[in-house]
Amino acid sequence: MFKEIEQKKIYLQILEQIKDNIIEGNLKSGDRLPSERQWAEQLGVSRATIREAIRALEMIGLVRCQQGEGNFIAVDYEDTLTQPLTIMFWLSKAKISQIQELRRALETESAKLAAKHMTPERYEKIEKICQAIETETDESIRAELDKRFHYEIAMASENIMIKNVLLSSASLIEALIKDIRIAILDDPHRGPLIDQQHHIILQAFQSHDPLKAAMAMSQHMDLIDDFVSRLEPDD
Amino acid sequence: MFKEIEQKKIYLQILEQIKDNIIEGNLKSGDRLPSERQWAEQLGVSRATIREAIRALEMIGLVRCQQGEGNFIAVDYEDTLTQPLTIMFWLSKAKISQIQELRRALETESAKLAAKHMTPERYEKIEKICQAIETETDESIRAELDKRFHYEIAMASENIMIKNVLLSSASLIEALIKDIRIAILDDPHRGPLIDQQHHIILQAFQSHDPLKAAMAMSQHMDLIDDFVSRLEPDD
DNA sequence: TATTGGTCAGTGGTCTGACCACCAACCTGT
DNA sequence: ACAGGTTGGTGGTCAGACCACTGACCAATA
Structure with missing residues (x-):
């Protein structure tokens, strides 16, 4: 399952091996890795080296470490980018509005593609959520x-x-604006507006209209834009 | 009644410190970090621990390690996401077309914002590049x-x-399609088309028309879409 | 019986001290 | 003045140790 180590950046080689093993299906989400001592012996390297590799993998959300239990392949890779993105945000001294613009780009494209690929099952699921939002008071x-x-x-x-x-x-x-949703939703003028926007998005999904979905989502994002811009005035 | 006792992993604490130091301006791009031995002593931890932290930082492109020389803060953070994005691509078994869709979302938003913020200097720079593209034969x-x-x-x-x-x-x-640009540009039918699209984008910039810029860029992306889809037929 | 609390083996977290490979700057002899 | 070797500092790796935590097992207790 795991090959012997050659020379080079050892931790990168281990990363490669894990990658290959996952792609080949030998390792899958949630699987437990060999214990550090055992693994080190298998690969013919020291435990310290194995640990450096694991640390790198943990940083990008590929591995989850649990003391006393073991190291595991992450259940999903959804968080692979969260840490690096956060670091980048801090180091580049970006503004929240910039992430918001990033999100806007992705949300609109996401809505566009969703409209394109929408299935009845998925539509129903999303529709139910919308209904729940409308009736929920908390x-x-x-x-x-x-x-x-x-x-x-x-x-x-x-x-x-x-x-x-x-x-x-x-x-x-x-993480930056913990209660943004609450703050936005809490505005009595906005509640109905949000529900309305949700409906337009739903309609676009139902009619498989990517462009309409994108535009509706874009308008939906305007709400958050507005909130961010008041929270973080232009320099 | 009792608060949870939580000991953050040391390498995360070190990450925090670096982050803070960069934000406060004590550390900047290209700066050299203390030597591992010296740093370990300063922080009162072992060198192995320091190294685990450094390894994590290296993984996200924040630190560059040079044997015999030292460890340095990366010159820029542009590559912070490249590695994690690559890993994610492989592990999630995504298709190239999906990255292309991601890129489309970002390119269009990028063009939109560029049109909004365009300055004469930047415009001139981009215009020159376009002219160079048109006259270049290689x-x-x-x-x-x-x-x-x-x-x-x-x-x-x-x-x-x-x-x-x-x-x-x-x-x-x-990285996945090494010669995509050449392959696309090489098509004699496409060369003029590309130049034409560039011009439309330029016009949008000049007139500060975000929507036009986005649409023009989207059309520009269609070319790459087309190439990718032929390279990677639908399942 | 059901619950508590202890034991124990295995795991990750950390530390120590050592050796190697590499690099740059400093000699040193020509 | 210069080529070439020496040397000290750096990251890369290793081995072995101890600590803190986890889960499973099991005995003592209510």
Whole structure:
């Protein structure tokens, strides 16, 4: 299952091996890796080296480390970009509005693709979420449902790359503005507006109209834009 | 009643410190980090631990390691996402067309923002590149110029997050289809078409018309879409 | 019987000290 | 002045040790 190590950046070789093993199907999400001691012996390297490799893999969200239990392949790769994206945000001294613009680009494309590939099952699922949002009165639950609304659209886009980048940037925004959804949803003037926008998006999905979906989602994003811009005035 | 006791992993604490130091301006691109031994002593941890932190930082492109010389803060953070994006691509078994869709979303938004923020200096720069593309006959140089064309637009968008995600996905596509630009440009029917599209984009920039820029760029992307779809037929 | 609490083996987290490979800057002899 | 070797500092790797945590097993207790 694991080959002997040659020379070069050892931790990169281990990464390659894991990658290959996953692609070949020998390793899958949630699988446990060999224990560090055992693995080190198998590969003929020291435990310290194995650990450096694991650390690198953990950083990009590919491996989850649990003391006393073991190291595991991440259950999904949705968080692979979150950490790097967060770092990039801080180091490049970007503004929140810039992530928001990134998210806008992805949400609109996501909606466009979702409309293109929408299935009755998925549509029903999303429709139910919308209905739940309308009838729900607890703002924090409404916020959670709104999140799921966007998540399901991302799934429906059938594009895992866009989905993951989108989810990462969305969670970064959330981390920066914890209660953005609540704050937006809480505005009594906005509640109905949001529901209306959701409906337009739904209609676009139902009629498989990518352009309409993209435009509707873009307008939906305007709400968040507005909130961000007030939170973070232009320099 | 009792608060949870939580000991963050040391390597994450070190990451935090580096992040803070960069934000505060104590550390900047290209700066050299303390030697591992010295640093370990300063922080009161072992060298192995320091190395695990460095390995994690190297993985996301934040640190460059040079044996016999030292460890350095990366000169730019443009590659922070390239590695994770590549890993994600392989592990999620995505198709090239999906990255292309990701790129399309970013290129169009990038063009839109560029039109919004275009300055005479930047316009002139991009215009010169376009002229160079038209007069150049060597296909590989044309390809290189085309790359710069997109790069400058990304810069002009004045959105570092979009720029970096875009460049990462573009370089991932390039790695997967090495000669895509040449292959596309090489088609005698396409050469004039590309030049024409570039001009439309330029016009949109000049008139600060974001929507027109986005649409023109989207059409420009169709060319690559077309190429990818022929290279990678639908399942 | 059901629950508590201890033991124990296995795991990741960290530390220590050592050796190797590499690089740059400093000699040194010509 | 210069080519070539020496030397000290750096990252790369290794071996072995101890700690903290986990889960499973099991005995003592209510």
